[in-house]
Amino acid sequence: MIPGNRDIRDGILFSLPFMVVFALFMVYPLVFGFYISFFRWNILGTPAFLGLQNYADLFRDEKFWSSLWHTVQFVLMTTPVLLVMGFLMALLVTGKSPLKGLMETVFFVPYIFSMTVVATLWAWIMQKDFGILNHIIRMLGGEGVSWLTSESNAMWSISIATYWWTAGFNMVLFTAGIKQISKEVFESATVDGANALQKVLHITIPLVKPTTILCLILQVIASFNVFGQVYVMTGGGPAGSTRVLIQYIYETGFSYFRMGYSAAMSYILFAIIMAISVIQYAVLGRRND
Amino acid sequence: MAARKKILPRILEILLIAVWVFPLAWMVITSLKYENEVVTRAFTFLPANPTLYNYIEAFGSTYILRWLLNSLIISLVTMAATFILDAPIAYAFAKIRFPGRSILFWLVMAGMMVPFQVLIVPLYLQFNSYGIINTLTAAILPRLAMPIGIFILRQFYEGIPDALEEAAFIDGAGRLRTFTRIILPLGKSAATTVIILAFINAWNDFLWPLIAINDSVRYTITVGIANFQGTHGTEYALIMAGAVIASVPELIFFLIFRRKIIDGIAMTGLKG
Numbered sequence: 001m002i003p004g005n006r007d008i009r010d011g012i013l014f015s016l017p018f019m020v021v022f023a024l025f026m027v028y029p030l031v032f033g034f035y036i037s038f039f040r041w042n043i044l045g046t047p048a049f050l051g052l053q054n055y056a057d058l059f060r061d062e063k064f065w066s067s068l069w070h071t072v073q074f075v076l077m078t079t080p081v082l083l084v085m086g087f088l089m090a091l092l093v094t095g096k097s098p099l100k101g102l103m104e105t106v107f108f109v110p111y112i113f114s115m116t117v118v119a120t121l122w123a124w125i126m127q128k129d130f131g132i133l134n135h136i137i138r139m140l141g142g143e144g145v146s147w148l149t150s151e152s153n154a155m156w157s158i159s160i161a162t163y164w165w166t167a168g169f170n171m172v173l174f175t176a177g178i179k180q181i182s183k184e185v186f187e188s189a190t191v192d193g194a195n196a197l198q199k200v201l202h203i204t205i206p207l208v209k210p211t212t213i214l215c216l217i218l219q220v221i222a223s224f225n226v227f228g229q230v231y232v233m234t235g236g237g238p239a240g241s242t243r244v245l246i247q248y249i250y251e252t253g254f255s256y257f258r259m260g261y262s263a264a265m266s267y268i269l270f271a272i273i274m275a276i277s278v279i280q281y282a283v284l285g286r287r288n289d
Numbered sequence: 290m291a292a293r294k295k296i297l298p299r300i301l302e303i304l305l306i307a308v309w310v311f312p313l314a315w316m317v318i319t320s321l322k323y324e325n326e327v328v329t330r331a332f333t334f335l336p337a338n339p340t341l342y343n344y345i346e347a348f349g350s351t352y353i354l355r356w357l358l359n360s361l362i363i364s365l366v367t368m369a370a371t372f373i374l375d376a377p378i379a380y381a382f383a384k385i386r387f388p389g390r391s392i393l394f395w396l397v398m399a400g401m402m403v404p405f406q407v408l409i410v411p412l413y414l415q416f417n418s419y420g421i422i423n424t425l426t427a428a429i430l431p432r433l434a435m436p437i438g439i440f441i442l443r444q445f446y447e448g449i450p451d452a453l454e455e456a457a458f459i460d461g462a463g464r465l466r467t468f469t470r471i472i473l474p475l476g477k478s479a480a481t482t483v484i485i486l487a488f489i490n491a492w493n494d495f496l497w498p499l500i501a502i503n504d505s506v507r508y509t510i511t512v513g514i515a516n517f518q519g520t521h522g523t524e525y526a527l528i529m530a531g532a533v534i535a536s537v538p539e540l541i542f543f544l545i546f547r548r549k550i551i552d553g554i555a556m557t558g559l560k561g
Contacts, residue, residue, distance in 0.1 A: 010464045011387025014377040018439070019393070021374055025412065025434040026400050033411035043417070092302065099302050106306050108551060109313070112543040114493040116515040117532045121316050123518065124525050132315060135332040164312065169554065176555035225404055228495045232515050246406050246496070253410045254500055263410045270407045277402075 033263045041260035054264035064265065066240065067248040068272075070155065074244060075223040077159040082219055083212065085163060086170025091200065093171065094178045104175070108168035115165065119232035122161035123148065126233075148234050151241040158229050158242060165229075166222070170215050177211030178204060213284045217277055224273050245269050320344070320530035327526045343530035352506055353534055356513035360492055361538070363425055363509060367432045367491035368484045374433055375483060379442030380472055384454065385464075394443075400436045409500055416501065427501040428509065432491055438483040441557055445479035446472060482553040485546050492539060510535045 037054055039047040058064050093104040110118060125131050126147035134144035147157040181204065189199050227246040230236060236243035249269070253262030319327060320343050322336040347353050381387070382394050412431055413422065421427045449472060457467045473480070498509040508516070514535050517528050543550060 006464065007385050008387050011381050011385040011390060014381035014385060014464075014468075015393060018374040018378040018397075021430075022397060022400065022434045022436070025431045026403065026408070029408045029411035029415060030403060032415065033407055036411060036414070041414075043414075092305075097298065097302055099299065099306070103302060103306060104551075105547065106309050109543065110309070112489075112539050112550075113536050114495070114511045114514070114539065116495060116511045117535050120514055120518060120528060120532050121312055124319065124529060125312060125315060127525070129330070130328050130525065132332075139332070164309070172551050172554045221404070225406065227406075228511075228515070231499075232518065249406055249409070250496070250500070253413070259410050259414065266407045266410065270404055273404055274402070 034267060036260050037264035037267055039260040040258075041263075042257050043259070047260070050260065054261050055268070057261065058264060058268060063240070063243070063248060064245075067243050067245045070241070070243055071224060071226065071245045073155055074159065074226050075220055077155060078162050078223045078226075079216065079219045081159070081163055082167055082170055083215055085167040086215060087174050087208075087212075089167060089171035090174030090178055091204070094175055104171070107171050110165050111168045113165070115228040116232055118165045119161060119229045122157075122164070123233045126157050126161075149238055151238055154234050154238060154242045158226075158233050161233065162223075162226075162229055170219065173211055173215050173218075174208060177208040181207045213280070216284070217280050220276060220280065221273055224269070224276075316529050316532055316536075319526055320533050322526050324524055324526045328523060343527045344534070346527055347530045347534055351513075351517075351531065352508065353510075353513060353531055355506055356508050356510040357535070357538065359425060359507060360510040363428050363494075363498075364488045364491040366425075366429050368488045370429070370433050371438050371487040372480060372484050375436075375438035375442055376473065376476070376480065377468070379439045380446055380468055382439065382443045383446035383449075384451070384472075397436045397439060400434070401440065405431075405496065409497065412497075413500055422501060423503050423507060425502075425507065428494070428498045429491075431497060432487070432494065435490075437557065438487060441483050441553075442476060442479055445476050449475050481549060482556065485549055486553050486557070488542070489539075489550070492542075 040050050041047040089107045093100045126133055148154050226244050230242050230244050234242045236247050249262050249265050252258050321339045416422050416427045454467055457471055495511045499512050517531050521527055
C-alpha cells in the first residue's frame with residue numbers, strides 16, 4: 001500500500017504502454033482477421049461480403065484437405081520421435097558420464113541456429129547427386145536415395161532435419177524435469193536393488209510425467225505450425241506432397257492475394273490447435289492428479 | 290570386465306556427439322571447397338585446396354552483410370523495447386492492486402495462445418494501410434505484442450517481498466522510484482532471460498519478415514538465406530559459406546549466454 005493510495009493511477013500508467021501495443025498488434029488484428037474471413041478481400045478491388053462462403057469453400061477445397069493431412073503427417077512423424085529423443089538425451093546429460101556437459105551443449109546447439117540455416121544445410125546434405133548422405137550410401141554399395149525429390153521420402157527427410165534441429169529443446173525441458181525428482185527416491189531404489197533400467201521405467205518415467213505432458217503439448221503446437229523447413233527444403237514439392245497448412249495460407253494470401261480465404265483458413269488452423277491443446281490438457285492433465 | 294563396462298558407453302557417447310556435430314562440420318568443410326570439387330560424383334571429404342573464395346564471393350556479390358545488419362537492428366530494438374514495455378506491466382500485475390487487474394492479466398496471457406499465422410493477413414493489411422510494409426519497423430512491431438516476457442517477469446516480481454517496497458514508501462520514495470531502484474535491480478536475472486529470449490526469437494523469426502519485407506536489401510538474415518537457394522541454385526559451396534556467415538552471430542551469442550539461454554527455456558518452455 002502506498003501512502004495516499006495511488007494504486008489505480010499507477011496500475012493504469014504502468015500497464016498502459018504494453019496494453020497499447022497489445023491492443024494494436026494483437027487484439028485488433030485478431031478481430032480484424034476474423035472479420036476479413038467473411039469477405040472476398042483482395043489487396044486492390046473492393047471487399048465483398050460473403051458470409052460463411054469462405055469457410056464453406058474450404059470444406060470443398062482439395063488442396064486445403066491435402067495440406068491439412070500433410071501437416072498432420074508431419075505432427076505424427078515428429079512428435080513421438082522428438083519426445084523420445086529428448087527424453088533419452090536428458091537421461092544421458094543427467095547421468096554420471098564425464099561427457100554430460102559436452103553432450104548437453106552439443107545436443108542443444110542446433111536449436112540455436114535459425115531454422116532456415118538448418119533447412120539449407122540439410123537440403124545440401126540430402127542433395128540427390130552430390131549430397132554426403134548419398135555419397136556414403138553409394139560408397140557402401142547402395143543406390144542414391146531421392147531424399148527430397150520423391151513423394152514418399154520428402155516429409156520424412158524434412159522430419160529428420162527437424163529432429164536434429166529441435167530434439168535438444170525437449171532435452172532441456174526433460175532435464176529440468178528429471179532434476180526435480182528427489183535424489184532420495186533413486187537412492188532408496190538402489191538400496192532395494194533396482195537396476196538402472198528399472199529406475200528409468202519405474203521412477204523417472206512416471207515422475208517426469210508433467211514434463212512429458214508439457215513437451216507433448218508444446219511439440220504438437222510447434223509441429224502444427226511447421227513452415228520454414230518445408231519452404232526451404234522442398235518448397236512444398238514434389239507435386240505438392242509436402243505442402244503444409246501454413247504454406248497454403250501463405251500462398252493463398254500472398255501469392256494469390258485471396259486474403260479473406262487465407263484468413264478463414266488460418267482461423268480453422270487456430271481452432272484445430274486450440275481443440276487439440278484442450279483435449280490433450282483435459283485427458284492427460286486430469287489423469288495426472 | 291569392469292573397465293570395459295565403463296569404456297563402451299563412453300565410445301557410444303562420443304559417437305553420438307560426433308554424429309550430432311557432423312552436419313555443422315560439414316557446413317564449414319563444404320564452404321571451404323571450390324564449387325567444382327563440391328558438385329562432382331568423385332567424393333572428397335576434406336577440401337583438396339581449401340579456399341575462402343566462397344566467403345569473398347558471399348560478402349562481395351550478395352547483400353549478406355546488410356541482412357546481418359538488418360537482423361541485428363531488428364533483434365536489438367525488439368530486445369530493448371520488450372524490456373521497456375514488459376517490465377512495468379509485469380510489475381503492475383505483481384504488485385499494484387488496481388481494479389480489473391486479473392481480467393487484464395488473463396487477457397494478456399490469452400495472447401500467448403494465439404498462433405502467429407492467424408495474424409499475418411490482418412497485420413499485412415493493417416501495415417499496408419500505415420504505409421510501413423517493407424520497413425524494418427514492420428518486422429519489429431508484432432513481436433512487441435507477445436506477452437511471454439510479462440509472464441516470466443511477473444512471476445519473478447511476485448517473489449519479491451512486499452516489505453522491501455513498503456520500506457521504500459516509508460522513506461518517501463514514489464512508485465516510479467521504487468520500481469527503478471528496487472524492483473528492477475532485484476529482477477535483473479529474470480529480465481536478462483526475457484531479453485535474451487526476445488533477441489533469439491526476433492533473430493530466428495521467419496514467416497513474418499518473409500511477408501513484411503519485399504526488398505532484398507531489407508531482408509533479415511533468415512529470409513536472405515532461405516532465398517539464397519532460389520538465386521544461387523546449385524552453388525552449394527557458396528550457399529554453405531552464406532549459412533556459416535549467417536550463423537556466426539548466433540553462435541557467439543550462444544557461447545556468451547549458454548547457461549542463461551538453457552535455463553530460460555527450461556523455465557518457460559518457450560518454443561520458437
